[in-house]
Amino acid sequence: MSEEVRNEAEEVEKVEGKIEIEGIEIPEVGQRKERKRGKPKFRVGIVVSDKMDKTVTVAIERLVQHPRYKKYIRRTKKVLAHDERNECRVGDKVLIVETRPLSKRKRWRVCKILERATG
Secondary structure, X not given: OHHHHHHHHXXXXXXXXXXXXXXXEEEOOOOOOXXXXXXXXXXXXXXXXXXXXXXXXXXXXXXXXXXXXXOEEEEEEEEEEEOOOOOOOOOOEEXXXXXXXXXXXXXXXXXXXXXXXXX
């Protein structure tokens, strides 16, 4: 009987807070399971409005190829981004990152000001 218990104890390996039995991982009691998130989306755009408090409107441009004529067309999308310190001014080139919903239309946050507007 004691030999069976020893064999089972040899099969159980403790790896970084997890118990592994015959290739099956079992989290320990009280251990929180970490939620995995995907890579965040980053975009570069130009600030077109800074009239709101802690919010800027950013225009994101992209080039799309026409399916038939193969000519590249500019497409612009305007998004609201959170600017915590009210640093951005109209004309600034900014890097924004997607975040949790902050309001009805605001789902982006200003990460960095890449280039200040001249003038």
